Amino acid sequence: MKKWLPSIWCIIFISGCQKDTHHEAQHFFRDGFEDYTTFRDLFSESKQRWSIAEITHPDNEITLDSAKARTGKKSIKFTASPSTNGVVSKASIAKQNMSFIEGETVRLSASLFLESMLPVSGLFIMDIEEHTAIGAMPGMRLMIVDDYLRVEYKTGDKDISQPEGRKIAFPRNQWVNITWELKLSRVRKGTVRLWQNGELIIESMNIQTLPKDLLYFQQGTKGIYNSCEAGITANSTRQKLTLWADDVIFEKIN
Amino acid sequence: MENEPAAFNGNAVTVINMKAVFWVCIFTLLVYQSASQELMVKSKAVFFELGGSGGIASLNFEKQFSERNNTRFAWRTGISVAPVDRNSGTGIILPVLLHALTGKAPHRLDLGIGQGITVTTKGSFYLLTTACAGYRYQKEESPWFYRLAYTPLISWLEHWQVQHWGGISIGYTF
Numbered sequence: 530m531k532k533w534l535p536s537i538w539c540i541i542f543i544s545g546c547q548k549d550t551h552h553e554a555q556h557f558f559r560d561g562f563e564d565y566t567t568f569r570d571l572f573s574e575s576k577q578r579w580s581i582a583e584i585t586h587p588d589n590e591i592t593l594d595s596a597k598a599r600t601g602k603k604s605i606k607f608t609a610s611p612s613t614n615g616v617v618s619k620a621s622i623a624k625q626n627m628s629f630i631e632g633e634t635v636r637l638s639a640s641l642f643l644e645s646m647l648p649v650s651g652l653f654i655m656d657i658e659e660h661t662a663i664g665a666m667p668g669m670r671l672m673i674v675d676d677y678l679r680v681e682y683k684t685g686d687k688d689i690s691q692p693e694g695r696k697i698a699f700p701r702n703q704w705v706n707i708t709w710e711l712k713l714s715r716v717r718k719g720t721v722r723l724w725q726n727g728e729l730i731i732e733s734m735n736i737q738t739l740p741k742d743l744l745y746f747q748q749g750t751k752g753i754y755n756s757c758e759a760g761i762t763a764n765s766t767r768q769k770l771t772l773w774a775d776d777v778i779f780e781k782i783n
Numbered sequence: 784m785e786n787e788p789a790a791f792n793g794n795a796v797t798v799i800n801m802k803a804v805f806w807v808c809i810f811t812l813l814v815y816q817s818a819s820q821e822l823m824v825k826s827k828a829v830f831f832e833l834g835g836s837g838g839i840a841s842l843n844f845e846k847q848f849s850e851r852n853n854t855r856f857a858w859r860t861g862i863s864v865a866p867v868d869r870n871s872g873t874g875i876i877l878p879v880l881l882h883a884l885t886g887k888a889p890h891r892l893d894l895g896i897g898q899g900i901t902v903t904t905k906g907s908f909y910l911l912t913t914a915c916a917g918y919r920y921q922k923e924e925s926p927w928f929y930r931l932a933y934t935p936l937i938s939w940l941e942h943w944q945v946q947h948w949g950g951i952s953i954g955y956t957f
Contacts, residue, residue, distance in 0.1 A: 615869070662909045662941070663901055665868035742938045742946060745838040745865035745876050745901055748909045751942040 554628035554755065556781040563601045568593055571605075571622060580625035580756075586610050588769070589620040591760065599640035599704045599775035608771045609761040621760030625660070629781055631713050631739055631752040634720075636782045638708040639759055642773040643673075645701050650675045651765035654772065655709065656758040658683070659740055662749030667740035670762060671709060671723070673699050678707070680721055680731060684740060684747065689721055689733045697730050704775075710782070715739040715752050826855075828928070828956040835934045835950020836878040836899060836913040837863035845882070845954070854885040859895070872904035878913055888923040892916075893930055912937040917950075926956045 560579070565571055568591060571579045582591055586609065594606040609620040629635040637655055651674065658668035665683070672681045672688070676698040680689040691697065699705065705726055712720035719738030723731035740750050757779040761772050826847040833840050843861030850856070858881055865874035880897030895915035902908050917932020930952040938944040 663865075663867060663871065663874060663903060663907055665871055742911075742936070742944050744936060744946065744948070745863070745874050745899065745911070746867060748901060748911060748938065749941050750938075750944070 554626050555624075556628060558624050558627065558757070558777075558779045560777050561601050561775060562593060562598075562603045562605050565593055565603070576626050579622045582622050583619045583758075583762075585616060585619045589618060589761075591620050591622065594773060597642065597773055599642070601775075604640075604642075604773045604775040605760070606771065606773050607760040608769065609764040610769045611767050612763065612765050618764040619760075619762060620764075621656075621758050621762045623656075623756055623758040624779060625756045627755050627757055627779060629657075629713060629754040631715055633781050634710060634712045634783050635754065636708060636710045636778070636780050637757060637759075638706070639777040640704050640706050640775045642704050643699065643701050644771045644773075645768065647768055648676045649673050649699070649701065649766055649768075649770065652761065652770060652772075653681075653763040653765070654759070654761065655707070656683075656756075656762045657711070657754045658756045658758065659750055659754050660756060661740075661747060661751075663745070664740075664743075664747035664749070666756070667747055667750065668754060668756075669711065669721075669738065671707070676701075678723065678725060678730065680709075680723060680733075684743070686737070689731055689736075691730050695730075697725060697728060699725065711738045713739050713752075713754065715741050715750075826857075826956055828954045830928070830930075830952045830954025832861070832930075832950045832952040834948060835932065835952065836880060836895075836897070836915060836936075837861050837876055837950075838865055838899070838936075839863065841876065841878060843878070843952075843954075847884075853887060854883055857882045857884065859897075865901070867903065870905070871907070874901045874903045874907075876901055880913060880915065882915065884919060889920050891919040891921070893919040893932060899936065910940055912939055921956070928952075928954050928956065930954070 589609045592606050593603055595603050598604045607620040609618045612618040653670050653672050656670040658666040667684045670681050672679050677691055677696050678699050708724040710722040717735045717737055719736050721733045739752055742748050742750050759774055759777050828845040830843050841861040841863035843859055845857050845859040847855050847857040861878045863876040877900040880895040882895035884891045884893050886892050897913050899911040899913045915932045915934050917930050919930040921928035932950050934948050934950045936946040936948055
C-alpha cells in the first residue's frame with residue numbers, strides 16, 4: 530500500500546480537476562410588467578419569470594402600479610425604509626438562472642423613477658451577482674451617492690465613480706433611463722460603461738468585473754454572473770424611499 | 784415579458800456536493816491508513832500557522848508516521864474560521880494534509896498536499912486543495928520548530944483557480 534500511495538495521490542489530485550462545462554441557462558430577460566394582474570404573478574415555478582423577491586423590513590413593500598409607467602400601463606413600485614440594527618433594508622426582485630460568462634458583454638437596463646425631495650446617498654438600485662458555494666453573493670451594483678450614480682464592487686474593491694468635473698446628478702422625481710454594460714473578466718481585461726438618459730457617465734477599462742475565490746471567505750466562483758436584481762437592493766440612506774421601475778432588460782450583447 | 788427558454792440544471796449543486804463528499808471520504812481513508820501504519824518515528828506536534836493552509840490563521844496538530852532515508856512523513860490536521868456574512872454564516876475550516884519533511888536537522892524541506900474542508904454554520908460544505916512547499920527549521924535537541932512556506936489554495940470542484948498564499952508557523956513537538 531505504501532508504494533502505491535504517491536500514485537493514488539496523483540490520481541486523486543488530477544481527477545479532481547475536472548471542470549463542469551455544462552451551462553444551460555438564460556442570456557436574455559425582459560419585463561415591462563404589462564402581463565401581470567397581481568404582484569404574485571411575477572413569480573412562477575417554470576423559471577420563465579422573476580425568481581425571488583426580497584423584502585427585509587415590515588414597512589417595505591413591492592406592488593404593481595398602474596398609475597405610473599414609463600411605457601405601457603404598468604410599472605413596479607418598490608418602497609423601503611432605512612436599514613437599521615445591521616439588517617439591510619431591501620425591497621427588490623431578482624432573476625436567477627441567468628448565465629453571463631467570462632468574455633461576454635452583458636447589458637442591464639431599466640427606466641427608473643426615484644421619488645425624493647431630499648438628496649439621496651447610499652441607495653443601491655441594481656445588482657449583478659454570482660451565486661457561490663461559500664460567500665456573500667459577490668458581484669457589482671449601482672449605487673447613488675450624494676445624488677450621483679456610481680458602480681460598486683460588493684467585495685471591497687474601490688468604487689468606479691463619475692469623473693470629477695463631469696459628473697451628472699441622478700434626476701429625482703422623473704423617469705431616468707439607465708443602461709449598464711459590463712465586459713466580464715476575472716482579470717484586468719473587463720470593461721464597465723454606464724449611461725444615464727443616453728449620456729455616457731462612467732467608462733472604465735482594463736478592470737476585473739467578475740469575482741474570484743478569496744481564501745476561504747469566497748469559494749466556488751465559476752466566472753459566471755447568474756443573478757440580476759432590480760429595485761431597492763439596499764437602502765443605506767436615512768430616509769424611506771420609493772422607486773418605480775419599468776422596461777427592465779438583462780441581456781448578453783456579444 | 785420576453786425571455787429565452789430556461790434550461791438550467793438545478794441538480795448541478797447536488798452533483799458537486801456528492802463529488803466533494805466522495806473525495807473527502809477517499810482522502811480521509813488514505814490519511815488514516817497512513818497513520819495506522821507501523822511508526823518508524825513517533826513524533827507529534829502542535830503548531831500555530833499565520834496565513835497558510837488554514838486561510839487567515841490556524842491551530843494544527845501533526846503526527847509523523849514514517850521515516851525513510853532522511854524523509855519523514857506526517858499527517859496534519861487543523862482548525863480555522865472564516866466569517867462570511869449574516870446570511871452565509873461563518874466557515875469552520877479544517878485543513879488536512881500529508882507532509883514529507885526531507886533533509887537533515889536543523890534544515891528541512893517541507894512538502895505537503897491535502898484538502899481544506901469548509902463547513903459553514905449555515906450548513907454549506909466545500910473543498911479546496913491545499914499544498915505546501917516550505918522551509919522548516921528545528922534543531923535536533925529542541926522541541927520547537929519554525930516554518931516558512933508557500934501554501935497555494937487551489938479550487939477544483941467547479942472551476943480551476945490558484946490563489947497564491949503563504950504561511951509562517953511556530954510549533955512544538957512532543
